Amino acid sequence: MVVIGLFTGPATAVTLYNSAGNPFGTGTSVTNSYRIAYEIYSETAGVSTIADRGRIRIRLDQPLNIGNTANLVMSIPQKADFNSAGGNYKWALRRVSDSFLIGITPSAGLITPNLPFSIVRSAIAGDNLDVIQWEDGNNNNVIDVGEAVVLGGGIYVRPGLGATCGIQPIIKIDFTTPHETTPAPANFAYITPQFGGAGPASDTLTAELDTDFDFKQFILGTGIYVTSTTTINNSNFINIIDNATTVMWIAYASVSPTGNITFKVNSVVGEPATNMSLDGVTCSRNAARTEFTCTRTGITLPGTHNLSLWVDGVISNEPTNWSLSDFAVTVTTAGLKDLCVDVPPASIGVWHGGLEAFVPFVKGGGGYATYIVLYNRYIKDAKIFVSTFKDSGSNPIMISTSQITGKEVIPAGGKLVITDTDILNFLTARGYSWNPEDGIPVKFSIRVPSQIGITTTSGLITFPTYSGTQVHQNPKDPFVEGIVVSTFPTGQRSIPLKFKFFKGGEYSH
Numbered sequence: 001m002v003v004i005g006l007f008t009g010p011a012t013a014v015t016l017y018n019s020a021g022n023p024f025g026t027g028t029s030v031t032n033s034y035r036i037a038y039e040i041y042s043e044t045a046g047v048s049t050i051a052d053r054g055r056i057r058i059r060l061d062q063p064l065n066i067g068n069t070a071n072l073v074m075s076i077p078q079k080a081d082f083n084s085a086g087g088n089y090k091w092a093l094r095r096v097s098d099s100f101l102i103g104i105t106p107s108a109g110l111i112t113p114n115l116p117f118s119i120v121r122s123a124i125a126g127d128n129l130d131v132i133q134w135e136d137g138n139n140n141n142v143i144d145v146g147e148a149v150v151l152g153g154g155i156y157v158r159p160g161l162g163a164t165c166g167i168q169p170i171i172k173i174d175f176t177t178p179h180e181t182t183p184a185p186a187n188f189a190y191i192t193p194q195f196g197g198a199g200p201a202s203d204t205l206t207a208e209l210d211t212d213f214d215f216k217q218f219i220l221g222t223g224i225y226v227t228s229t230t231t232i233n234n235s236n237f238i239n240i241i242d243n244a245t246t247v248m249w250i251a252y253a254s255v256s257p258t259g260n261i262t263f264k265v266n267s268v269v270g271e272p273a274t275n276m277s278l279d280g281v282t283c284s285r286n287a288a289r290t291e292f293t294c295t296r297t298g299i300t301l302p303g304t305h306n307l308s309l310w311v312d313g314v315i316s317n318e319p320t321n322w323s324l325s326d327f328a329v330t331v332t333t334a335g336l337k338d339l340c341v342d343v344p345p346a347s348i349g350v351w352h353g354g355l356e357a358f359v360p361f362v363k364g365g366g367g368y369a370t371y372i373v374l375y376n377r378y379i380k381d382a383k384i385f386v387s388t389f390k391d392s393g394s395n396p397i398m399i400s401t402s403q404i405t406g407k408e409v410i411p412a413g414g415k416l417v418i419t420d421t422d423i424l425n426f427l428t429a430r431g432y433s434w435n436p437e438d439g440i441p442v443k444f445s446i447r448v449p450s451q452i453g454i455t456t457t458s459g460l461i462t463f464p465t466y467s468g469t470q471v472h473q474n475p476k477d478p479f480v481e482g483i484v485v486s487t488f489p490t491g492q493r494s495i496p497l498k499f500k501f502f503k504g505g506e507y508s509h
Contacts, residue, residue: 013061014175016186019053019152019247024186030170033187036157037194037244037252038168039337044159049250051085051154054189056131058093060123062179068119070103072131072153075172075185077113083156084109089133090141091115091153096128103129104141111156155189157251163191165340194252195302197329197341198239201225205232205265205309205322205349211447214383215316215353216273223349230313237278237307240329240341256302257336262295263327265307265348269399273315277308301329301339319445321397322349355499356400357444359484364420364436367489372418372497376410376448378479383409383447384416388423388440390432400445405429410446410480448479 016024022032034054041047056072064070070093074080082091091110093103103117120141123129133150134143143149161169172185201224208222209215210229217229225234238261244252265276265283267290276283278294285292294307311317327343362370376382384407385400392398404426410416420436427434434440482497 014177014180014182015059015061016173016175016182016188017057017059019055021057024173024188026184026187028170030168030187030190030192033170033248034189034250035194035244035248035252036171036189036191036250038163038165038191038340039194039257039331040251040253040335041157041161041163041191041337042159043161043163046157046159047251048083048156049154049189050152051083051133051150052152053247053250054154055152056173056188057096058129058131058175060127060129060177060180061125062177063125064102064119064123064127064177064179066119066122068178070117070119070175070177072115072117073174073176074113075174078158079161079169080155080157080171081111081113082115083111083154085133085150085154086135088135088137089150090136091117092132092134093117093129094132095121095123096130101141101143102127108136108139154250157189157191161191165193165342168192189250193340194242194244194249195257195339195341196241196243197339197343198236198241199327199343199346200234200237200307200324200348202347203349204234204237204307205351207232207349207351209317209319209351209353211354211449212380213313215318215447217311217313219353230311232309233306234308235306236304238305238343240302240305240339242302253333253336255333256300257331257333257339258298259301259329259331259333259338260295260297261299261301261305261329262293263343264325265292265294266290266323266325267320268397269318269320269401271311271317271320273311273313273317275310279306280308298332301331317351318401319353319397319399320351321347322351324348350397354445354447354449355478355480357446357482357497357499359442359444359497361439361486362420362423362436362442363439363486364424366437368420368437369487370420370423371485371487372442372444372482373485374410374416374418374444374446374480374482374497376412376414376416376480378448379412381409381412382480385445385447386418386423386426386442387445388427388442390427390434390440391430392443398443400443402426402430446480 018032025032087109090108091105092101095102102121102123103119131153135148168190170190171188173188174182174185206223207218207226210217210219218226225232227233270288270290276292283292283294325345329339329341331338387398387400404422484495486493
């Protein structure tokens with residue numbers, strides 16, 4: 001039997017390593033690849049990398065012989081070129097163990113997708129070779145005393161690769177000899193954002209409004225960022241991070257970009273006693289104080305940015321859901337793109353307080369009537385607010401901000417009766433039509449201490465847990481109780497009123 005060409009094809013075992021001694025990934029793996037900052041890459045001019053940061057070490061699995069040619073090749077030539085450090089610089093393969101030059105490019109000043117090395121000294125399997133450049137001023141293929149040496153391979157990344165915050169082109173290389181080749185293209189470098197960002201905590205503005213002070217201030221300890229009875233402060237509201245902190249970055253912005261930050265903080269209802277600031281600069285607000293626009297211009301962008309909110313302690317506030325929207329970062333530093341810092345619209349906290357009572361069906365007329373009886377054993381009159389499915393709109397939460405004329409409080413130590421007629425008059429006064437025979441859900445908000453245990457989304461303020469279940473510790477009985485009496489042509493029905501406590505998106509009974 002004649003075996004033809006048994007050893008004519010190259011083996012596939014040579015391995016390429018980065019400066020940390022880790023093998024470059026293949027496919028889509030870029031964990032061990034060098035990084036090129038998206039912010040400085042130009043779609044029209046490209047970018048050049050720092051050569052001595054882009055080191056390449058080659059571990060042979062087959063020998064190299066004098067007279068062979070080895071090639072370090074861009075897998076996709078149109079993406080990048082190997083970039084010579086200067087007109088007199090030659091590329092070489094230098095053995096790590098003894099610093100002998102194993103292979104040399106035939107000419108200096110090469111800017112090419114293919115580096116051809118003429119093998120001038122033999123190497124054995126297992127040898128490690130570094131890709132270097134040196135200024136061969138004597139043109140004698142020897143590193144003479146005083147000739148500059150660059151450890152690494154700089155590249156010129158061509159323009160037009162379509163890099164975006166989400167599209168991150170990879171620069172791949174291969175190494176081939178007459179005896180072996182890389183098993184798959186090695187991911188030498190990729191274009192990726194240098195700057196990233198972390199948005200605000202979802203409970204940044206969470207706080208409980210103090211019923212003893214008619215919602216004019218906060219209760220300390222009811223939100224992780226509540227720093228006083230009138231102030232909420234998150235010093236890490238926005239954090240823009242410079243990721244170029246390791247030598248794996250071979251092209252990056254060496255200056256901190258300056259520019260602008262802007263966003264809106266929105267409330268479901270107006271908060272007339274509220275003001276905000278971003279990094280100490282007061283945010284503008286609309287007349288209803290449902291929208292606060294925070295802007296900083298001409299500032300250093302990387303680092304933390306502080307949001308402060310304060311109330312005047314004089315005017316009552318309202319329970320609400322706070323949200324963030326229209327976040328944008330723009331760069332004014334010449335030569336840099338806008339940063340890939342995206343903070344999507346999101347809830348950033350809830351103001352809550354008092355108790356809420358839901359009556360799912362208030363009906364009147366045609367022989368039907370509804371009586372809601374509320375008892376208050378608190379030492380103060382309890383203000384009561386109301387909303388219905390008619391007037392609450394499509395906001396994420398129903399917020400009771402209006403009162404029934406003549407029935408604004410549950411007297412201390414007394415009771416208050418609200419009927420279906422009161423609800424009809426309430427809606428009519430606000431321009432809503434309602435047929436009491438159809439029935440309607442009604443929500444009441446009562447300003448008395450809730451006596452509910454504390455929970456937070458951050459989990460930093462909690463009561464003890466048993467078997468992994470959070471315990472709501474209630475030191476006192478409820479201050480308000482109630483009953484709903486429904487009468488109809490054939491009788492009546494009485495149901496205890498169910499109170500709920502709204503906190504951070506969670507309804508606790």
